[in-house]
Amino acid sequence: MSPTSPDAGAPRRILHVFRAPVGGLFRHVVDLTRLQAGAGHAVGLICDAGTGGARAERTLAELAPQLALGVLRVPMRRNPDPGDLAALRAVARRAETVGAEVLHGHGAKGGVYARLAPVRGAAGAPGGGPIRAYTPHGGSYNYRPGSLLHRLYMGVEALLARRTDVFLFESAYVAGRHRAYVGAGRTVTRVVHNGIDEAEFVPVVRADDPFDLVYVGELREAKGLPVLLDALAALHGAGRPLSLLMVGSGPDEAALAARAARLGLGAAVAFEPAQPIRPVLARGRVMVVPSFAESLPYVVLEAAAAAQPLVATDVGGIPEIFGEAAGELVPPRDPLALAEAIARLLDEAPAAREARFRALSEAVRARFSMRSMGESVLSGYEAGFRARASRGPAPAAGRRGPASA
Template identity: 75%
Template sequence: MAGQRKPAAPAGLETSAVTPSVSPSDAEPRRILHVFRAPVGGLFRHVVDLARLQAATGHRVGIVCDATTGGERAVQALSDLAPCLALGVTRIPMRRNPHPSDLACLRAVAARAEAVAADVLHGHGAKGGAYARLAAVPGGRSVIRAYTPHGGSYNYRPGSLLHRVYMGAEGLLARRTDVFLFESEYVAGRHRAYVGTHGRVSRIVHNGLSEAEFAPLTPAADPFDLLYVGELREAKGLPILLQALALLREEGRSVRLLMVGSGPDAGLLQAKAEALGLAGAIAFEPAQNIRSVLARGRIMVVPSFAESLPYVVLEAAAAAQPLVATDVGGIPEIFGSAAGDLVPARDPIALQRAIARVLDEAPESRAARFRTLSDSVRQRFSMKRMGADVLSGYAAAFRARRPGASAEPARVEAA
C-alpha cells in the first residue's frame, strides 16, 4: 500500500505492545466512578467497554453522565450495563459548553463520589474530565483523578482564541490529574505540545475491539454504494461528502449514500442535499447497530475534519469493510502502513477521486487490501489490552501517591 507512516509516541509517554503485568498489590479491587457528558458515540462505547472489563476483574464501577442526551438508546444501553454497575448510574443535566450550572454538576459528582466511597474518579472528554478533576470530595479521602481526552478541546486550530483558552484550562486541570490515559498518540502529542507533561503519570491506551468484531460481514442484497455512520454535524466533514457525491454523479455514476445517525445539523444537511440535487440519492436513518449497517454499504466514508481515534473507523476496518477516510487525528494510527491511502480533509475533489478509485478497484484486490488492514487492526487494537492498560495506569497513579514515591521515569515502547 502507498506510504508508510507510524507516528512515534511522544517522549515521556508509554504505549504497550503487550498487556502489562499488574502486581497483586496493584490489583486490589477499586471503586471506580466514570464521569462523562453524553451517553452517545465512541466515548460512550469506550466507557461501556471499560465498565464491563473492570467489573469482570472484580472492581466496583459506577457512572455519572448527562440526563438530557442519548434518548431511548442510551436508556437501553445503561439498562443493559446495569449488572456491571455495582455503584449505579447517576444522571444529571450537563451542558456541552461552560455554563453556571457546572457548579451544581461539580457538587453532584462530589456527592456521588462520597456516597459510593470512590477511590478512582475517571473523567472522559473535556466536560467529564473537568468534573472528575475539580470535584471536591469531602472527608479527606484519597482519590486518584484519571483523565481520558477524546479529541474535543484538543482539536481546535492551534493559535485560535478557543484553542488558547482550552489549552490554558487543561494546563490548570493537569495539576489535579494523577494519570492521563490518552486514547491516541495524536492527542498525547497535542497535549505535550500545548499543555506540557507536568510530571504526571501518562499512558497511551488505544481503543480496543473484541474478537467478534472481526467476523466477516454478510452483504445486504441491494447495498448502498456509500455509507456514513456517526453524528450529523458539519465538523464531521459531511458538507464535503455531499459535494463529493455530487461530483461522482456528475460523472454519470448512479451512486447512492446511506447516512446513519443524528445530530444538530441534520436539517441543514438535508437542505444542502436538496440544493445539490441529491435528495433522491441519499437516505437518512437514525442511529443503529453498526454491524448491521456496515452490511448495507459497499464503502464506508469518514470525511471528518478532526478526530481522536474513532471507533467507527476501527469497527469498519475490523470487519474488512472498504473504507475511505481523511488524514486527521489518530486515523493514521489505525491505518498504520496504509496511512498513505488517507485523503486530505476539506477537499471534495480529493474525496471524490478516492471514492472513485475504490469503486473501480477489482473486487478481489479490494477485498485483499482491506483484509490486510483488518489483520493489522486485530494485532494492534485489543479490548483486553485496553482494559489492562487502564488498570495499569490507575496502579501507577496509586504507587505515585505513596510516601517517598519518585516520579515515574520517562519511557517509550513501540506499539
C-alpha cells in the same frame, strides 16, 4: 482480564464521569465498565440526564447488573454553564457516598467534573480523596492551534493538569497535542488505544442491493459531511450516480438534508437514526469517514476490523489505525480528493480490494485489543496511586459544605 491479572491491581471503587451517553465515548466507557466489573472492581457511572434517548436508556439498563456503584444522571451542558456548579457538587456527593477511589473523567466536560469535584478524603486513596484520571477523546484538543478557543481551552487544560493523577490518552495524536500545547509535566501519562472485541473481526455479509456509500456517526459539520455531499455531487456530475446512506443524529441534520437537496442529491441520500454499526456496514459497499478532526474513532476501528472497504481522511489518530496503509488516507476538506478516492476504491478489482482490507483487519486485530485496553487502563490507575503516594495529594479544588449541601 481477570481479578488475578497482574495489571488489575487491588479491587478498586471506580466512577466514570462523562457528559453524553452517545457515540464512541459512550462505547469506550461501557467496554471499560464491563472489563473492570469482570475483573472484580466496583464500578459506577455519572452522566447527563438529558441526552442519549431510548438507546442510551436500554444500554444503561443492560449494564445495571454490573454497576455495583450504580448510575447517577444529572443535568450537564455541553458548553460552560452556571449549572456546572450543581453538577460538580453532585459528582462530589456521589463519590463520597460510594467511597470512590478513582474518578475517571471522559471528554472535556467529564474531565472537568472528575478533576474539580471537591471530594473530601476517601479511605482508599493515599493522600486523601480519589485519584483523578482523564481520557480526552479529542474534545478541546481538536480546536485549530492558534485560535482563540484553542488557546483558551489549552490554558484550562494546563490548570486542570495540576488536578490530574494520570492521563490516559486514547491516541498518540492527542498525547502529542497535549505535550505541544499544555506541556509534559510530571503527571503519569499513558497512551491506551481503544480496543475491539474478537467478535467484531467477523466480516459482514453484504445486504442485497446495498447503497454505494455509507456514513455512520454524528450529523455535524465537523465530521466533514458537507464535503462528503460535495464529493457525491462531483461524482454524479462525472456520470457516477452513487447512493449514500447517512446513519446518525446531530444538530446539523436539517442543514445537511437541505444541502443535499440544493445539490440535486435528494433522491440519492437517505438519512436514518443511530443504530448498531455492523448491520449498517452490510448495507453499504464503501464506508466514508470525511472528518475534519478525530482522536481514535471507533467507527474506523469497527469498519476496519470487519474488513469493510473504507475511505477516510488523514486526521487525528486515524493514521494510527491504518498503520502501514496510512498513505491511502485523504486530505480533509477536499471534496475532489475525496471523490477521486471513492471512485478508485469502487473501480478496484474485487479480489484486490478484499485482500487489502483483510490485511488492514489483521493489522487492527494485532494492535487494538480490548483486553489490552482494559488492562492498560487499570495499570494506569495503579501508576496514579503510586505517584500520589510518593508526592501527596493534588492541589485542593476548594472547600465546600457538608455532603448534604
